[in-house]
Amino acid sequence: MSATKRYGSFVALNDVSLHVEAGEFMTLLGPSGSGKTTTLNVVAGFTDVTSGGLTVDGVSFVGVPAHKRNIGVVFQHYALFPHMNVGRNVAYPLSLRGVGKAERERRVARALDMVKMADFAHRYPSELSGGQQQRVALARAIVFDPPLLLMDEPLGALDKKLREWLQLEIKRIHRELGTTFVYVTHDQEEALVLSDRIAVFNQGEIEQIGTGRQLYDEPATLFVGKFVGDSTILRGLARVSGEETAIDIAGETVTARRRLAGDGKPVMLLRPEKLQLVRPGAAADGRNRLKGEIAEAIYLGSGSKYEVRLADGSTAIVRTPLEAESFAIGDPVGLVFAPSDVKLLPDDDRAELTLT
Amino acid sequence: MHPLTRAILGLACVLVAIWLVAPTLVVVPMSFNENKSLAFPPVGFSWQWYENFFSNPDWSASFGNSMKVASLVAIAATVLGTLAAFGLGRMQNAAVGGLLRALLITPMVVPGVVLAIGIYAVYLNTHLVGTLTGFVLAHTVLAVPFVIIAVSASLEVFDKRLETAAASCGADRLTAFRTVTLPIILPGILSGLLFAFVTSFDEIIVALFITSPYLKTLPVQIYASITRDADPTVAAVGTILFLATSLIIAVGLLAGSRRRRG
Numbered sequence: 084m085s086a087t088k089r090y091g092s093f094v095a096l097n098d099v100s101l102h103v104e105a106g107e108f109m110t111l112l113g114p115s116g117s118g119k120t121t122t123l124n125v126v127a128g129f130t131d132v133t134s135g136g137l138t139v140d141g142v143s144f145v146g147v148p149a150h151k152r153n154i155g156v157v158f159q160h161y162a163l164f165p166h167m168n169v170g171r172n173v174a175y176p177l178s179l180r181g182v183g184k185a186e187r188e189r190r191v192a193r194a195l196d197m198v199k200m201a202d203f204a205h206r207y208p209s210e211l212s213g214g215q216q217q218r219v220a221l222a223r224a225i226v227f228d229p230p231l232l233l234m235d236e237p238l239g240a241l242d243k244k245l246r247e248w249l250q251l252e253i254k255r256i257h258r259e260l261g262t263t264f265v266y267v268t269h270d271q272e273e274a275l276v277l278s279d280r281i282a283v284f285n286q287g288e289i290e291q292i293g294t295g296r297q298l299y300d301e302p303a304t305l306f307v308g309k310f311v312g313d314s315t316i317l318r319g320l321a322r323v324s325g326e327e328t329a330i331d332i333a334g335e336t337v338t339a340r341r342r343l344a345g346d347g348k349p350v351m352l353l354r355p356e357k358l359q360l361v362r363p364g365a366a367a368d369g370r371n372r373l374k375g376e377i378a379e380a381i382y383l384g385s386g387s388k389y390e391v392r393l394a395d396g397s398t399a400i401v402r403t404p405l406e407a408e409s410f411a412i413g414d415p416v417g418l419v420f421a422p423s424d425v426k427l428l429p430d431d432d433r434a435e436l437t438l439t
Numbered sequence: 440m441h442p443l444t445r446a447i448l449g450l451a452c453v454l455v456a457i458w459l460v461a462p463t464l465v466v467v468p469m470s471f472n473e474n475k476s477l478a479f480p481p482v483g484f485s486w487q488w489y490e491n492f493f494s495n496p497d498w499s500a501s502f503g504n505s506m507k508v509a510s511l512v513a514i515a516a517t518v519l520g521t522l523a524a525f526g527l528g529r530m531q532n533a534a535v536g537g538l539l540r541a542l543l544i545t546p547m548v549v550p551g552v553v554l555a556i557g558i559y560a561v562y563l564n565t566h567l568v569g570t571l572t573g574f575v576l577a578h579t580v581l582a583v584p585f586v587i588i589a590v591s592a593s594l595e596v597f598d599k600r601l602e603t604a605a606a607s608c609g610a611d612r613l614t615a616f617r618t619v620t621l622p623i624i625l626p627g628i629l630s631g632l633l634f635a636f637v638t639s640f641d642e643i644i645v646a647l648f649i650t651s652p653y654l655k656t657l658p659v660q661i662y663a664s665i666t667r668d669a670d671p672t673v674a675a676v677g678t679i680l681f682l683a684t685s686l687i688i689a690v691g692l693l694a695g696s697r698r699r700r701g
Contacts, residue, residue: 127607128606129603129606148606148611149603149606149607150605150606150607150608150609150610150611150615151609153609154607155607156604156607158600158603158604160600162598162600162601162603162604163604164601164604164605164619164623165623166619166622166623175605175608175610175618176608176609179608179609179610179614180609223608224607227608227609
């Protein structure tokens with residue numbers, strides 16, 4: 084699909100282009116207002132586009148109303164019909180399609196089985212918990228075997244443990260069905276757990292599409308680097324010589340073994356596992372080194388996470404394994420990292436994350 | 440709560456309840472009076488006024504007319520009022536919607552006499568005085584505001600996202616309305632229906648203006664009877680209506696509580 088959507092002078096989607104493979108689990112990831120839900124609504128047919136087109140399985144859906152698209156949708160607020168019991172809710176898409184009673188019952192039972200809600204057919208939605216309602220909603224969306232399933236932040240209203248359990252259930256159902264899933268979320272961990280590929284949205288545009296590993300190891304833009312996973316950003320006066328870029332930060336110099344392709348002010352991005360903490364005075368043996376002070380020390384069980392305040396006031400995030408030396412708040416440290424581990428990205432105002 | 444406080448509160452409630460219900464209940468013994476008088480307490484015991492109600496064409500015809508008119512009005516006002524409530528609820532321009540709603544509610548707000556004079560004047564020219572059509576039209580105008588309010592209240596709490604969900608399941612707008620929206624707002628529509636019926640059945644002001652010797656509604660007949668002589672048939676009618684409405688409410692409450700329990 085490719086689409087542009089304007090509400091008056093506000094551009095919700097700016098020439099967004101997306102290709103999803105059959106059977107793939109694609110996640111649309113981004114902060115609130117980035118355009119991911121608008122994209123989903125365009126695919127579902129709930130919103131029409133200002134310009135652009137959509138094809139599913141080779142069939143163009145331009146001008147086709149939502150109820151003719153044969154696409155399953157799971158909503159964040161479940162949207163179960165309160166005046167029908169679970170069985171009738173799940174049977175609803177089938178009864179609309181004129182499926183006979185016996186066949187209907189068989190398929191409803193199969194769908195409820197798949198979401199592990201088989202015993203609840205006679206209950207009403209008001210008698211179910213949030214997680215149970217969402218599973219019924221999922222059953223209703225898959226019962227008519229659609230070629231595409233859309234899920235709009237379906238786990239947003241649930242607590243953490245339930246969310247984690249349902250994520251794995253959704254993954255399992257995707258494997259069993261083989262249907263194409265398009266999932267919307269703002270939670271990057273959730274995206275990494277569930278997806279084959281992820282499209283990262285920011286301010287109405289897709290900044291990068293790739294597997295979780297590609298987004299984490301090779302972010303294409305500063306926004307993607309900051310949004311997916313933790314990161315340390317180093318900014319300063321940049322000098323490029325040959326294939327190397329050097330940045331001066333408060334009197335110290337760090338280098339990266341690469342250079343930016345186009346124009347743009349180079350910014351260094353480092354993942355927390357690639358940073359090491361050493362006592363001041365310890366050798367750096369050829370690697371980059373910056374002076375800093377421990378601002379925050381967090382014990383995670385599987386290791387530790389430190390926030391280090393650097394000489395220029397910025398914060399570095401470091402993860403250390405269990406067996407590494409531990410530091411206390413206020414300890415002066417040296418931040419050490421290899422030039423080859425530095426990711427170089429052009430600076431970008433669009434990368435400013437607003438915390439809503 | 441202190442037992443004495445509870446006792447005083449109970450007593451006060453009972454007294455208030457009696458004070459509220461008593462005027463209605465007075466009618467019951469009055470209807471069994473042996474003499475043709477509205478004296479209270481009544482003298483003797485007789486079913487004759489009930490007999491009179493069912494046999495006397497003045498009374499039975501006017502009762503039949505009221506039932507006819509009220510039934511037609513209930514249906515007409517509910518259909519129109521529900522459509523209006525929908526239209527008003529889904530308007531894009533909120534200001535225009537508010538204005539229209541205010542306009543549609545005016546028959547409820549304007550003094551009945553003002554409406555009656557206007558309706559009568561128009562009916563004189565269009566020869567609708569004393570006709571069934573005339574009555575039904577006038578009462579529908581009076582009843583529609585009630586339906587709009589009742590249905591709008593239901594619509595307000597209706598989650599529009601359910602219609603989106605129905606669309607994703609394959610329902611076009613009419614089917615979604617029929618299978619999802621309508622069943623959920625049905626209580627509002629039914630309560631509007633009841634209001635419309637009662638409003639028409641009970642209506643006296645406009646009725647007095649547009650009545651004719653050939654078409655009288657029950658309230659008009661009651662009024663004529665009371666101002667002419669002291670016929671206890673009026674009390675009999677009152678008792679019958681009181682019993683009928685109490686029965687309907689009781690059945691309604693029982694049905695409602697059984698549905699909630701089951």
